Amino acid sequence: MKSKLFLALFLLLPLIAICQEINYGLSSGLTMSRFSGEDDKLVNSLSNELNDYEDISGFSFRNVSRIGFSMGFFIDYQIKNSLSIQPEIQYIQKGAKFVGSGWVTAKIGNLYYLVFVYEDIIIQSNYIEITVLAKYSLDIDNLKTFLFIGPNISYLVSSKTKIIVEINDESNSESDNYKGFKRIDAGIVFGGGIALSKTSRIETRYHLGLIPLFKDENGYKIQNSGFTFNLTYIIK
Numbered sequence: 001m002k003s004k005l006f007l008a009l010f011l012l013l014p015l016i017a018i019c020q021e022i023n024y025g026l027s028s029g030l031t032m033s034r035f036s037g038e039d040d041k042l043v044n045s046l047s048n049e050l051n052d053y054e055d056i057s058g059f060s061f062r063n064v065s066r067i068g069f070s071m072g073f074f075i076d077y078q079i080k081n082s083l084s085i086q087p088e089i090q091y092i093q094k095g096a097k098f099v100g101s102g103w104v105t106a107k108i109g110n111l112y113y114l115v116f117v118y119e120d121i122i123i124q125s126n127y128i129e130i131t132v133l134a135k136y137s138l139d140i141d142n143l144k145t146f147l148f149i150g151p152n153i154s155y156l157v158s159s160k161t162k163i164i165v166e167i168n169d170e171s172n173s174e175s176d177n178y179k180g181f182k183r184i185d186a187g188i189v190f191g192g193g194i195a196l197s198k199t200s201r202i203e204t205r206y207h208l209g210l211i212p213l214f215k216d217e218n219g220y221k222i223q224n225s226g227f228t229f230n231l232t233y234i235i236k
Contacts, residue, residue, distance in 0.1 A: 023076040025234040032065040033094040033226030035123075036209065039063050042220045046098060046121070059102025059119075066122060068093025070228055076135070086133040086148065094207075094224045095123040095159070104167075118166040125181065125224075127154040131189055144195035152207070154185040181213050185224060199234045 035042065043061045050059040072090020079085060098121040106115045133150035162175045187210045193203025209223030 021078040022236075023078070023234050024236045025074050025076065025232050026072070027074060027088070027090065027230050027232040028071045029069065029228050029230035031068040031070050031093055031226060031228045033068060033096065033207075033224065034063055034065045035096040035213075035222045036225040037212070037223045038220040039096075039222060042222060043098060045220075047100065050100070050102065050119075055105040057103050057105075059100060059117075061098045061100035061119075061121070064097050064099050065226060066093075066095045066097040066124070068095065068124070070230070072129075074232070076234075082137045084135045084137070086135050086150075088131050088133070090129050090131070091157075092127050092129050092154070092228070093124065094127060094226065095125040097122050115167060118164075120162075120164040122162040122164070123159070123178065124162065125159040126157045127185065128157055129154040133189065145192060146195070146201075146203075147190075147192040148203075148205075149188070149190040152187055152189050154187075156181055156183045156185065180215055182211075182215055184211075185209060185213065186211050187224065193230075193232075201232050201234075203230045203232065204228070205230065 040063075043063050047060045050056050070090050070092040072088055072092075074086050074088035077085045077087075100119045100121070102117060102119075103114045104117045106113050129152055131150055131152035133148040135146050135148040137144065137146040139145070159178045159181050160175055161178045162173060164171060164173045187208050189205050189207055191203060191205030193201050195201040205228045207224060207226055207228065209225055211223065212221045213224060214220065214222060
């Protein structure tokens with residue numbers, strides 16, 4: 001990971017000689033991540049596995065966004081008045097959340113009852129991510145806006161699964177580390193934003209994963225995806 005970081009920084013050194021201005025900044029934001037690709041097959045598999053149990057019926061899951069956060073540091077190299085290159089490194093939370101519900105047959109005394117059960121499966125993945133964005137700035141009715149796009153590469157720091165089961169307003173949860181993901185992820189980022197002042201701006205970006213996450217090549221082809229809503233502050 002260190003060698004890849006140094007290589008990325010080395011390739012960016014020629015920009016320093018031609019750039020008109022260099023700005024440094026910090027960013028923090030809210031992430032809404034989920035799985036894409038063959039996520040429908042994964043959801044159906046989770047539902048079918050539970051429904052195979054004798055006492056469980058009508059159970060189904062759906063894929064929703066998992067809420068997390070990101071924070072990072074960036075350098076903005078201004079090449080022209082409207083064009084800049086922005087390499088950045090950040091800590092970002094990704095993953096997915098599957099919300100399910102169904103019926104469980106419970107025996108109380110000599111009688112059997114159908115009990116409605118909720119179950120959430122939360123996959124929490126934490127990455128160190130390097131991104132290089134090409135950013136184009138433009139003024140619209142005196143509003144300073146910008147668009148950007150660029151590739152990224154991520155290193156998985158940790159991942160775990162959390163299962164929350166709720167029955168009759170009572171809940172129980174269990175967490176465990178998950179080791180089924182590849183360490184390296186890669187994708188593309190694109191989005192845009194608005195400058196609030198000379199030192200602050202807000203932006204929305206979409207992360208699109210391009211390589212499968214799971215180590216098992218015979219498993220489902222699942223990629224990371226999701227939105228990030230950032231607030232950035234320019235130090236210089």
